[in-house]
Amino acid sequence: MQDFITIFLAAPLASAFGVAGLVLGAVWPLFPTRTGMLAAQAGVAAAFTGHYALMGATTGSILNALIAAQALAAIPLGRDPRFRLVYLAMLPVIALVLALTWAGTTSLLSSLATALMSLARWQTRQLPFRLMMLTASPVWGLHDWIIGSLPGIIASTLTVSASMYGLWRVRRDRLRDERAAARDATAA
Numbered sequence: 001m002q003d004f005i006t007i008f009l010a011a012p013l014a015s016a017f018g019v020a021g022l023v024l025g026a027v028w029p030l031f032p033t034r035t036g037m038l039a040a041q042a043g044v045a046a047a048f049t050g051h052y053a054l055m056g057a058t059t060g061s062i063l064n065a066l067i068a069a070q071a072l073a074a075i076p077l078g079r080d081p082r083f084r085l086v087y088l089a090m091l092p093v094i095a096l097v098l099a100l101t102w103a104g105t106t107s108l109l110s111s112l113a114t115a116l117m118s119l120a121r122w123q124t125r126q127l128p129f130r131l132m133m134l135t136a137s138p139v140w141g142l143h144d145w146i147i148g149s150l151p152g153i154i155a156s157t158l159t160v161s162a163s164m165y166g167l168w169r170v171r172r173d174r175l176r177d178e179r180a181a182a183r184d185a186t187a188a
Contacts, residue, residue, distance in 0.1 A: 004150040014054030018151025021047030025155035029133070029162035034126055035075050042071040048152070057147045059107040062097050063114040066090060074121040091118055106146050113139035127170050134163040 008015050021044050028040035045068035052061035070090050098111040113136045120132030137159040144152025 004148055004153070007148040008150045011054060014051050015151065017047050017050035017054065018149060018155075021045075021051055022151040022155040022158070026158035026162055029130065029159060029166040034124070034129060037129070038071045038075050038121070042068045044155075045071060048155075051149065051151065052147075055147055055149060057103075057106060057110070057143075057149075059097060059101040059103060060110040060143060060147070062101060063094065063110050066093055066097065067114055067117060070118060070121055077122070077124055091115075094118065106143055109139055109143035109146070113137075113143065127167070130163060130167050130170065134160065134167070137163065 008018075024040050024044040024047060028037050028044060031037045031040055045064045049061050049064040049068065052058075052064060073090065094111055094114050098107055101107060116136035116139060117133065120129055120136065123129040123132060137156045141153055141156030141160075144150075144156060
């Protein structure tokens with residue numbers, strides 16, 4: 001842990017970007033709508049683009065710029081299916097970035113996490129979106145562990161926790177709605 005703190009303190013600008021991403025990364029799962037979650041994710045990705053660039057994690061930096069663009073492009077997917085074409089056109093870029101910036105395990109992990117996030121953003125319903133986003137956070141966490149990103153490790157941990165809470169909240173609301181429908185059906 002001491003090494004992570006040393007790295008954090010030695011790179012104040014990288015750390016500032018990381019902390020900004022950390023804060024947004026901790027709260028995006030708490031947004032009640034898909035649009036809000038995606039807008040916050042775009043902010044997370046923009047902050048981590050700078051953080052990873054300053055940490056020398058080129059693949060992660062470029063992929064986070066792509067993630068920001070994907071998050072913004074995914075917002076209208078639920079309202080306008082034509083945006084699926086724009087979104088799909090971004091997916092092969094992940095493999096291209098991996099090939100062009102290959103730096104070993106960290107490149108593989110950041111590419112895998114980005115692909116998992118891409119699959120999640122393809123979802124237009126909240127529950128599958130949340131479940132699939134939950135799978136990407138531990139992969140980013142492992143990437144961050146390897147490069148020594150304390151804000152990234154904390155962000156991934158908090159995102160998993162907040163995602164679990166968000167999933168619980170979706171389930172709770174669904175059960176409440178089902179019980180209300182059952183009461184209404186019985187009363188009628």
